[in-house]
Amino acid sequence: MDYRAHNFFPGPAALPLEVLEQAREELVGYRGHGMSLMEMSHRTEAYERLNEETQELLLSILGLPKGYRALFMGGGASTQFALVPLNLLGPGRKGWYAITGQFAEKAYEEARTVGDAAVVASSKAMGWSVVPSAEELKVPESESGQVAYLHITVNNTIEGSRYPVLPEVGEVPLIGDVTSEVLSRTMDYSRFGLFYAGAQKNLGPAGVTVVVLREELLKQASTSIPTIFRYETYVKHRSLYNTPPVHSVYMLRLVLEWVQRQGGVAALERRNVEKARLLYDVMDASRGFYRGVVAQPYRSVMNITWRMADEALERMFVEASEREGFAGLAGHRSVGGLRASAYNAVPVEACRALAEFMTEFQRRHG
Amino acid sequence: MDYRAHNFFPGPAALPLEVLEQAREELVGYRGHGMSLMEMSHRTEAYERLNEETQELLLSILGLPKGYRALFMGGGASTQFALVPLNLLGPGRKGWYAITGQFAEKAYEEARTVGDAAVVASSKAMGWSVVPSAEELKVPESESGQVAYLHITVNNTIEGSRYPVLPEVGEVPLIGDVTSEVLSRTMDYSRFGLFYAGAQKNLGPAGVTVVVLREELLKQASTSIPTIFRYETYVKHRSLYNTPPVHSVYMLRLVLEWVQRQGGVAALERRNVEKARLLYDVMDASRGFYRGVVAQPYRSVMNITWRMADEALERMFVEASEREGFAGLAGHRSVGGLRASAYNAVPVEACRALAEFMTEFQRRHG
Numbered sequence: 001m002d003y004r005a006h007n008f009f010p011g012p013a014a015l016p017l018e019v020l021e022q023a024r025e026e027l028v029g030y031r032g033h034g035m036s037l038m039e040m041s042h043r044t045e046a047y048e049r050l051n052e053e054t055q056e057l058l059l060s061i062l063g064l065p066k067g068y069r070a071l072f073m074g075g076g077a078s079t080q081f082a083l084v085p086l087n088l089l090g091p092g093r094k095g096w097y098a099i100t101g102q103f104a105e106k107a108y109e110e111a112r113t114v115g116d117a118a119v120v121a122s123s124k125a126m127g128w129s130v131v132p133s134a135e136e137l138k139v140p141e142s143e144s145g146q147v148a149y150l151h152i153t154v155n156n157t158i159e160g161s162r163y164p165v166l167p168e169v170g171e172v173p174l175i176g177d178v179t180s181e182v183l184s185r186t187m188d189y190s191r192f193g194l195f196y197a198g199a200q201k202n203l204g205p206a207g208v209t210v211v212v213l214r215e216e217l218l219k220q221a222s223t224s225i226p227t228i229f230r231y232e233t234y235v236k237h238r239s240l241y242n243t244p245p246v247h248s249v250y251m252l253r254l255v256l257e258w259v260q261r262q263g264g265v266a267a268l269e270r271r272n273v274e275k276a277r278l279l280y281d282v283m284d285a286s287r288g289f290y291r292g293v294v295a296q297p298y299r300s301v302m303n304i305t306w307r308m309a310d311e312a313l314e315r316m317f318v319e320a321s322e323r324e325g326f327a328g329l330a331g332h333r334s335v336g337g338l339r340a341s342a343y344n345a346v347p348v349e350a351c352r353a354l355a356e357f358m359t360e361f362q363r364r365h366g
Numbered sequence: 367m368d369y370r371a372h373n374f375f376p377g378p379a380a381l382p383l384e385v386l387e388q389a390r391e392e393l394v395g396y397r398g399h400g401m402s403l404m405e406m407s408h409r410t411e412a413y414e415r416l417n418e419e420t421q422e423l424l425l426s427i428l429g430l431p432k433g434y435r436a437l438f439m440g441g442g443a444s445t446q447f448a449l450v451p452l453n454l455l456g457p458g459r460k461g462w463y464a465i466t467g468q469f470a471e472k473a474y475e476e477a478r479t480v481g482d483a484a485v486v487a488s489s490k491a492m493g494w495s496v497v498p499s500a501e502e503l504k505v506p507e508s509e510s511g512q513v514a515y516l517h518i519t520v521n522n523t524i525e526g527s528r529y530p531v532l533p534e535v536g537e538v539p540l541i542g543d544v545t546s547e548v549l550s551r552t553m554d555y556s557r558f559g560l561f562y563a564g565a566q567k568n569l570g571p572a573g574v575t576v577v578v579l580r581e582e583l584l585k586q587a588s589t590s591i592p593t594i595f596r597y598e599t600y601v602k603h604r605s606l607y608n609t610p611p612v613h614s615v616y617m618l619r620l621v622l623e624w625v626q627r628q629g630g631v632a633a634l635e636r637r638n639v640e641k642a643r644l645l646y647d648v649m650d651a652s653r654g655f656y657r658g659v660v661a662q663p664y665r666s667v668m669n670i671t672w673r674m675a676d677e678a679l680e681r682m683f684v685e686a687s688e689r690e691g692f693a694g695l696a697g698h699r700s701v702g703g704l705r706a707s708a709y710n711a712v713p714v715e716a717c718r719a720l721a722e723f724m725t726e727f728q729r730r731h732g
C-alpha cells in the first residue's frame with residue numbers, strides 16, 4: 001500500500017482510501033465503455049443515470065422528505081454567497097445574516113452587493129468563540145413577512161465553532177452553509193429551506209457544489225437574473241442544463257456509497273465525536289499549554305482549533321508535526337494558531353496519533 | 367491495454383490516453399505527498415506551484431504577449447455568458463453579438479438579462495450554414511465609443527461551423543467563446559480582449575473554465591457586482607480567491623504538457639486538418655448520400671456535421687456505428703443529423719476508421 005500521511009487539511013481534505021482506489025481502478029476504462037468517464041458526454045444514458053442516482057442517494061442519506069431537490073453546480077460555496085440573494089432576496093425584503101466567522105461575513109458582504117442584507121447577530125466581538133443562541137435569531141412575528149430568509153453558517157471552518165442546535169425560524173426560510181459539516185452529524189435537514197456545500201470537505205474532491213432546496217422556495221425566486229444563475233434552471237434540467245463537473249459528481253457518488261457502508265451519518269457522527277474528543281481531551285488536560293479557541297458548547301467536531309503560548313511555539317509545533325507525518329495542522333493564514341480538520345474520511349487512528357503527538361510535544365516543550 | 371472505443375463525443379470528449387494513464391498512476395499517491403492531489407489544500411506550496419505553472423504554460427502555448435492573464439473558474443462557458451456582460455457591459459454601452467449558433471444565441475440572451483445587448487449579424491436564417499464576414503462585423507468608427515465589446519463564438523459546436531478568419535474590430539474589445547476550438551488551431555489570440563473555454567473539449571475533463579484576458583480590460587469592468595463574479599478577483603488572487611477545482615486544473619496541466627510533446631498547436635492543427643479532411647472527403651465524394659450542413663469555407667475542423675436522406679437512415683447509421691465501436695456520432699438532440707467531434711485527442715486512426723465505415727455504410731445502403 002502507498003504511504004499515507006495523517007491528513008488534517010481543512011479542504012480539499014482527506015478522502016476515503018477505498019474511494020480513491022476505486023476511482024483509480026476505473027479511471028482509464030469506465031465499466032466497459034472503452035473510455036474514461038471523463039471522456040463521456042453528459043448526455044449519455046450512463047451519465048444521466050449516475051446523475052439521477054447520486055441526487056437520490058444524497059437526499060436519502062440526509063433523510064429528506066419529498067419536495068426537496070439536490071442540485072449540482074460549480075463555483076464553490078463562495079458562488080452560493082451571491083446566488084442565494086440573487087435568487088431569493090427580492091426587492092422590499094431583507095436577508096438576515098448571522099455572522100459567526102469569516103465565511104459567514106463573506107456571505108453577508110456578497111448579499112449587500114445584491115440587495116438589502118442585515119446582520120442580526122454577530123460573534124465577531126467575542127473573537128468568534130461563540131455562536132448566537134436560538135433566542136437571538138428568533139424572527140419576531142411582526143417582521144417575518146419582510147424577512148426573505150435567515151442565513152447561517154452551521155459550522156465555521158476557520159474558527160472551529162458550530163451551532164449546537166439549529167435556530168427556530170418559524171415561517172422564514174432557513175438557509176445554511178453546511179460546507180464543512182454536511183454528512184458528519186445527524187440533523188433535521190428539513191429545517192432548512194435551502195442548504196449548500198462545496199464538496200471538498202465531506203462530499204468529495206473540489207469541483208462540485210451541492211445545493212439542496214425545498215422546491216416550493218422557487219416560488220419566491222427571481223426570474224430576471226441570468227438563466228445560469230437561477231436555481232430553477234438546475235431543478236428543471238436536473239443539473240444537466242449545461243455540462244456538469246462529471247468526474248466530481250462521480251466521486252461524490254463513490255463517497256456517498258462509502259458513507260452508506262460506514263453505517264450512514266449516525267455511525268459517522270459517533271466516530272467523529274470520538275475523534276474530536278481525543279483532541280479536546282488533550283487540550284483540556286494540558287493546563288493551558290493548548291488553549292481551545294471556542295467556548296465549550298460551540299466547539300466544532302470537524303475543525304478543532306487551538307492556540308499555544310506564542311507564535312514561535314505554534315510554528316515549532318507545525319514543523320515537528322510535519323516531520324512526524326501529519327499534514328495541514330497550521331491554522332488559517334488569517335487567524336494563525338493550530339487547526340485539525342477531522343472530516344469523515346480522517347480515521348480515528350490519525351486523531352489518536354495526533355493526540356499522542358500533542359501529549360509528547362507538551363512533555364518536551366511544556 | 368484497455369479496449370478503447372473510437373470516441374467522437376462532442377464534450378466531455380476524448381482525452382489523450384497517456385494523460386489518463388499518468389492521472390491513474392498519480393491518483394492515490396501524488397508525488398510522494400502521502401495522499402492524492404484531490405486531498406491536498408489549495409494553499410499548499412505544491413498546488414500553488416501547479417496553479418502558477420499551468421497558467422504560464424497555457425499563455426505560452428497560445429503565444430500570448432505580456433499583459434494577458436489566465437484565470438481558472440467554475441461553472442462552464444455558460445456561466446461566462448453571464449459574467450462577460452456583468453463585468454464588461456457598463457451602463458450606456460452596448461454589447462454586440464454575432465449569432466452563429468445556439469450557444470452564441472444563449473450568450474446573447476444572457477447578456478440581455480444584464481444590459482443592452484444587440485445582434486449585429488446572424489446566420490440563423492441561413493440554417494447556421496455560414497458565419498458573418500469580417501465586413502459585416504466591422505464596428506463603424508462613429509459607434510465604437512458606445513460598443514463595449516463584440517462577442518463571437520469562434521467555433522460552433524452544435525452546428526459545425528467556424529470563423530475562417532477573425533473579424534477586425536479596431537479599438538473595440540473582441541470577446542471569443544473558444545470552447546470547442548482552443549489549442550486546435552493557430553490563431554493570433556492577442557486579437558482578443560478576452561476569450562473563454564469550458565475545458566471539456568480540448569483542455570481536459572469538465573470542471574474548470576479557462577478565461578484569458580488582457581489585463582487592461584479590467585479598467586472598464588464593473589466593481590459593483592458580487593466579488594465572486596468579478597474577473598478582477600481572479601486576477602488579483604491568481605485564481606485562488608476560493609477553492610479551485612484542483613484536480614481539473616491538474617488534468618489541464620497534463621493535457622498542456624501533452625500538447626507540447628505533440629509539437630504545439632501548429633502540429634496539432636496539421637493533424638486536425640488531415641482528420642477533418644478524411645471525413646469531408648467522404649462526404650464530398652458521396653454524391654449527396656452524406657450532405658454537409660455547413661458551406662465549405664466555414665466548415666469546422668473540430669465538429670464535422672452532416673445529414674442523410676432521412677432520420678430513419680441517420681438512426682440506422684448511428685446504431686451501426688455503435689456496433690462497430692464508434693461513440694458519439696448522433697447530432698445534437700436539438701438539430702438531429704450526424705456529428706463527429708474530432709478534438710485534439712482523437713487520433714487520426716479513429717477518423718480513418720470512421721471514413722472507412724462511412725464509405726462501407728454507403729456501399730450497403732446508398
